[in-house]
Amino acid sequence: MSLDVEAVRKDFPIMAREVHGVPLVYLDSANSAQKPQQVIDAEADLYANHYANVARAVHTLGSEVTNAYEGARDKVAAFLNAPSRDEIIFTRNITEALNLLAYSFSNASTFPGGEKFALGPGDEIVVTEMEHHSNLVPWQQLALRTGATFRWIPIGDDGRLVESAIDEVINERTKVVSFVYQSNALGTINPVKRIVERAHAVGALAIVDAAQAAPHIALDVQDLGADFVAFTGHKVYGPTGVGVLWGRYDLLAALPPFLGGGEMIETVAMEGSTFAAPPHRFEAGTPMIAQAVALGAAIDWLTDLGLDNVREHGEQITGYALEQLQTVPGLTIIGPADNVDRGATISFTLDGVHPHDVAQLLDEYGIAVRAGHHCARPVCLRFGIPATTRASFGVYTTTDEIDQLVVGLSKVAEMFST
Template sequence: MTVPGLLSDLEVLRKDFPILSRTLANGQPLVYLDSANTSQKPQVVIDTMVDHLERHNANIARAMHQLGAESTAAFEHARDVVAGFIAAPSRDEVVFTKNASEALNLVANTLAWRGEHQVGEGDEVVITEMEHHSNIVPWQLLTQRTGATLRWFGLTDEGRLDLSDIDDLITERTKVVALTWVSNMLGTINPVAEIARRAHEVGALVVVDASQAVPQLPVDVTQCGADLLVFTGHKAVGPTGIGVLWGRREVLDALPPFLGGGEMIETVTMARSTYAGLPHKFEAGTPPIVEAVGLGAALDYLGHVGMEAIHAHEQAITGYALAGLETVPGLTVLGPRDAAERGGAISFELDGIHPHDVATVLDTRGVAVRAGHHCAKPAHARFGVQSSTRMSSYLYTTPGEIDALVDGLLYTRDYFEVG
């Protein structure tokens, strides 16, 4: 089947991902539709990490030998790749963390401590009702500890941010606006730049969770309006255990260190310590070295395919999926129905069948989806549902896999004798 907008060499590209050729129990071919949870990895990422461990393994910035120099060079090359991929003005603005959650906690915690951006009693932090728990809980903790007030944008019935009260929500009391660029549950692509403009009018910092955006969209940190932006490697065909915090230099310079230990110091005496410059001020201890190297290979791979092409593919396959899901009786999609306004995650309900049962039956047919609240319980509560089933596509998803999902959902309805 021809679907306009798909990657032209899709079948060739799929051969880069060895797991996609797997056969599961009962001889079922794998249909992987859980990429918003974690993406699959191309062979080049696997090979790069194995090569590093086999030939270059050593700690970085410490060992005065050839392996140490090679490992340090590979780690810092990965930082260069990340900076280029997100159009960061400086490599020193790229901080490696273990995941996006740690990056968000780094920001929320250090904003409570001291400096020009300190959040205190009487201040306000604004988030949204569609956030992943990782962009809710750190801000709850911050406001509880400091006496600041937590406020949030609500959602429309179509699953978009309700911006009708933006001037009332973002005021002179606002110190931070934190929001997701692309919702992991609703798929909604948010108008980050528009919201950032309002936040900057009142002097607030803008923190963007780009965990779903960086894998799917061309990202330019200088254009989106973010002051601080985070993402995680494993959703962008990279390994787990590696995340990124990008921040404008003047903002990162103003934040105090988050963790103390080796590498983040300039000098240590028994009385006091002074700290290293960016980015090392925020990278205490031995970092996730091979994971960073793998992330560099992953972003190189995505860059070779082309983010504009990947985005077009995502929109095309998402549109095809939305059309297919409409043919399933009793199925309700949560979030926007227009593929141009959303990413590759589509959450839905199937009348009369629990999401866990839907996912279990689909799994017997080789179709991997996620069921639950997707770490977005407030968004589910907004729509009056406890949980949902979620399919999520990526650059390797084919129309045939969407057909297998739709056939599996029709089979699931028959299996439970609903309708």
């Protein structure tokens, strides 16, 4: 069974929009995916009919909202094939999830059982050269706080990690390896199991940024073998303001809290406090209640489509786009030029035209793409370019929209050649 894209598009109210008098062509899903009506309705229904604070009231609304919030945790656990719902932590986004880990690691040595996370001079933290800033800056800061050395696996000319560098950079001094599953700037899908196995072989923790993978690839944390995996709600057709951190329970239980406040405590006295067990230890204060419930609705909706169907559609639309884009004069794809181990994101440059000008002119044709360094500036530095234009696809993307993109780019190229 393949994905019925036209039926899928009917779930998205925004697909009926016009921009500058022409139908919208939304090719910016790697930035943020659009929302189906089912997700919009789930969030609105909670506010309209069931809203109260969670885990704080015994009245009917309090019970309803707590059940809905914790029910969303169950849905995320199933989505990730997590061994336990208690391994699912709700955060504001993946950026907060990764910062939670980096901050907690730096405080872990003073926490019972936290010695395994302690870093210091002589230890090394490893990322890749293709990381989003959210999986780069927190680890740079952790290295500065602890005196650990910050290292990275380089990118080859083909937009993939240098294979030989994986074993070289990840060595017996490595304590943390945090890397992206699928690059938001290049579309590259990295060899997750290979990197995880190498990290574990030297006794390091393995952390996976799955923000770009989650909308397209079925995530099975038990199969991946990593210690922590994170993703964000708004890229899986859910709302903004909610993300997910999954971690092995034994590791979460040994980590100190990220934030202090209500709900994350066990007991509080003026002389000191003790903390709740995971996941609530890491969810201080009133959480993102409606957003978590709507994320659960998004997961239901995406799962109902069939994750195999979703992946197949992504592969097909990306293969078609790669072929068609290479017919545009002066266009250079930055990243893998073939459709092997790459996701539904394509970055490119156009000779003689700044990427921001490309994006602005395409917008006049109703085509929404992103331009810039995509919060992955080291990628642009690696390829010696100031920025790229990026087209990224979702379950609602059609071949007709790819054709419109190619026509629009050809017009832009022609405009600047005269």
